[in-house]
Amino acid sequence: MADHEYAAEVHEGTETTTHHVVLSRNFLDDLALLEVDGTALVEEILRYLLDREPNTAIPHELDPAALTDQDAEFLPELRRRLGAE
Numbered sequence: 001m002a003d004h005e006y007a008a009e010v011h012e013g014t015e016t017t018t019h020h021v022v023l024s025r026n027f028l029d030d031l032a033l034l035e036v037d038g039t040a041l042v043e044e045i046l047r048y049l050l051d052r053e054p055n056t057a058i059p060h061e062l063d064p065a066a067l068t069d070q071d072a073e074f075l076p077e078l079r080r081r082l083g084a085e
Helices: 025-031 038-050 064-070 074-081
Strands: 005-012 015-022
Touching: 005 038, 015 038, 025 064, 025 074, 038 074, 064 074
Parallel strands: none
Antiparallel strands: 005 015
């Protein structure tokens, strides 16, 4: 995959889904972390979503930047999960 693009496979019960996650520069800037481990970040994004919905409800093409507009808790919670807050 290209820089800041990740493929993820999520297993939940008998369902397996695949997701393409793009971490845009704007999203990374908004996250405001000094260092970002992209793999860990994608894992936490997916865990956050899985806490709220089943893997089958998560879009296959996932743009975390769009989630910041839809969920005010998303960025603060990611920062907390990554140990930045």
